Amino acid sequence: MAHHMVQDGKLEEVGQLQLLLHSLYAKYEPLILRVIDRIIKIGFLRGRGKPILKFMRKMGGILPTGEVVSLERAKEFIDAISKNPKDSEIAVGPCVCQEVLGIKKGIHVKDMTVLYGAEAYKRVKSDYKNISPGEAKGLLEDLQEEGCMPTFYACMRSKGWVFVICNCESEICLPFRTHQLVGGVLSPGPDIVDWDRDKCIECGRCVERCHFGANRFINGGIETDLDRCYGCGLCVSTCPAGARRLVEREGYSNTYYPLDLVNRLQREGRR
Numbered sequence: 001m002a003h004h005m006v007q008d009g010k011l012e013e014v015g016q017l018q019l020l021l022h023s024l025y026a027k028y029e030p031l032i033l034r035v036i037d038r039i040i041k042i043g044f045l046r047g048r049g050k051p052i053l054k055f056m057r058k059m060g061g062i063l064p065t066g067e068v069v070s071l072e073r074a075k076e077f078i079d080a081i082s083k084n085p086k087d088s089e090i091a092v093g094p095c096v097c098q099e100v101l102g103i104k105k106g107i108h109v110k111d112m113t114v115l116y117g118a119e120a121y122k123r124v125k126s127d128y129k130n131i132s133p134g135e136a137k138g139l140l141e142d143l144q145e146e147g148c149m150p151t152f153y154a155c156m157r158s159k160g161w162v163f164v165i166c167n168c169e170s171e172i173c174l175p176f177r178t179h180q181l182v183g184g185v186l187s188p189g190p191d192i193v194d195w196d197r198d199k200c201i202e203c204g205r206c207v208e209r210c211h212f213g214a215n216r217f218i219n220g221g222i223e224t225d226l227d228r229c230y231g232c233g234l235c236v237s238t239c240p241a242g243a244r245r246l247v248e249r250e251g252y253s254n255t256y257y258p259l260d261l262v263n264r265l266q267r268e269g270r271r
């Protein structure tokens with residue numbers, strides 16, 4: 001099985017050094033997250049937490065940074081890397097944040113490692129198991145029902161070092177909570193919501209589902225702040241009136257989601 005990274009819109013085989021470095025990160029990731037949790041709980045009470053978290057955010061190898069995408073974009077990525085099963089693999093294991101915090105909520109096994117990340121995690125963790133592309137897409141669909149949003153993470157702030165599709169939410173996810181406190185951990189994805197006010201029945205489901213507070217009740221009605229929309233599509237999937245849809249984000253420049261790779265492999269698949 002070859003282990004790949006994304007480079008210039010293509011899948012390239014990773015070197016053994018990169019695989020080793022990421023295996024070490026996978027081994028010590030729980031310790032890093034425990035430190036972050038302690039900083040959030042205690043450091044902020046003493047006024048010293050924010051500078052420490054900002055430093056860790058800048059050090060991309062310490063705290064992975066991510067890009068939020070929709071369910072459809074995540075499934076398109078799975079389809080793209082699965083064109084040739086010999087090129088890539090997908091493995092899933094327990095949510096690291098839930099393991100660290102000792103909390104189990106909903107689907108617990110949802111940490112979806114991809115590309116070379118699958119091998120890196122399987123090297124040091126026995127509870128990561130390979131799954132098929134169909135199983136991966138089914139799991140992503142189930143997680144959306146729970147209110148989780150697919151988030152592509154990379155280490156060292158490198159677009160080529162994409163290694164996992166985390167399924168994040170606001171209550172437990174430590175990178176998300178860090179982002180809410182200091183910003184700069186998560187980036188908006190390639191889509192943004194388009195809202196038809198005339199169709200909206202103001203049921204409030206979009207308010208409940210949005211982790212970023214983009215949808216709010218103001219003066220008895222729903223208002224959407226597009227500056228807060230990260231393009232996860234949770235409000236779209238839950239809108240009973242069909243008043244919402246995702247459209248391409250104007251001026252989008254990808255942080256980690258390998259849009260060029262997905263588009264190229266989709267084009268090749270249609271030939």
